[in-house]
Amino acid sequence: MAIKNIGKIVNTFGIKGQLKVSISTSTPETRFAIGKTVLIDDENGHEKEYTISSFRMKGDRIAIIGLKGYDDINDIEWMSGRIVKENVRAPKGTFFYDDLVGMTIIDANGNAYGQVETVNKMPAGDYLVCGKSYIPFKEGIFIESVDKKEKTIRLTALGTEVLAK
Numbered sequence: 737m738a739i740k741n742i743g744k745i746v747n748t749f750g751i752k753g754q755l756k757v758s759i760s761t762s763t764p765e766t767r768f769a770i771g772k773t774v775l776i777d778d779e780n781g782h783e784k785e786y787t788i789s790s791f792r793m794k795g796d797r798i799a800i801i802g803l804k805g806y807d808d809i810n811d812i813e814w815m816s817g818r819i820v821k822e823n824v825r826a827p828k829g830t831f832f833y834d835d836l837v838g839m840t841i842i843d844a845n846g847n848a849y850g851q852v853e854t855v856n857k858m859p860a861g862d863y864l865v866c867g868k869s870y871i872p873f874k875e876g877i878f879i880e881s882v883d884k885k886e887k888t889i890r891l892t893a894l895g896t897e898v899l900a901k
Contacts, residue, residue, distance in 0.1 A: 739775065739783075740832060742767045743799065743820040748813055753806040754790065757799045757820055762857075764799050765791075767822055775821040779814055783821070831882060833862070836873075839887045841866050844880075844896040852889065864889070871898050 743757040743764075761767045768774070768791045778784040790802035806812050826832050833855040841849040841864070850866045855873065863870040871891070872878045878895035882888075891899070 738824060738826075738832070739821050740824050740834070741819050742774070742822050742824075745776070745815050745818050745820060746798075747816055748809050749800050751809045752802070753808050753812050754800050754802045755812060755815060756794070757801055759797050759799055764793065767824075768799055768801055772822075775823065776815060776818050831884075835884065836864065836882070836889070839882070839889050841871070841899075842888050842890045843899060844891055844893045849891075849899055866899075869899050869901075871895055 740761075742761040743759050745755050746758050747756045748754065749756045757768075768788055770788050770791055772788050773785045774788060775783045776786055786806075787804040788801055789804040790800075792800050794800050803812070824832075826835075836852050836855055839852050841852060843849050849869075852864045852866055854865045856863045856865055856870065860872075862873045864873050865871075872895075875882075876892075878892055878898060880890040880892045880895070883890070
C-alpha cells in the first residue's frame with residue numbers, strides 16, 4: 737500500500753460544504769466513490785481521514801466532492817489548496833505513473849539512455865518523457881519490461897527506434 741496524491745482542492749463549491757478538486761488520478765469515479773475514505777492534512781498539518789459523502793464530475797479534470805459531517809462552507813474553507821490523498825495499492829501488473837518517474841530507461845542494446853522525467857497523458861496514450869524523447873508507454877510494443885526493484889524500464893527494438901528520432 738502507498739499513499740498517493742489523487743487531487744488538489746482548488747476551492748469550495750456552493751454554500752453546502754462541497755469542495756472543488758482538480759483530479760490527478762485516471763480513475764476519479766473509483767477514488768472518490770461515495771463511502772471511500774481520503775486523506776487530507778488537517779489545520780495542524782496532520783493527515784486525517786475523511787469519508788466521501790457526494791461526488792460528481794464537472795468537466796473532465798474537476799470533481800465536486802462532499803465530505804461526511806461537513807455541510808457548511810464555513811467548515812471547509814480552510815481546506816482550499818490542500819492535497820487529497822488515498823492509501824492505495826496498484827493492481828498486479830500495473831504501475832503508478834509517479835513511480836515511473838526517475839526510473840532509468842535501457843534501450844534494446846542494454847545501454848542506459850536516461851531517466852524518466854515525467855509521464856504525459858495525451859489523447860493518443862501516455863508517454864514517458866526523457867530529455868527530448870517521448871516514448872509511448874505501451875507494454876509489449878515499445879516497453880519490454882518495467883522492473884520496480886531495479887528501477888529500470890527496458891525498451892523493445894521499436895522503443896529504441898523512438899529514441900533515435
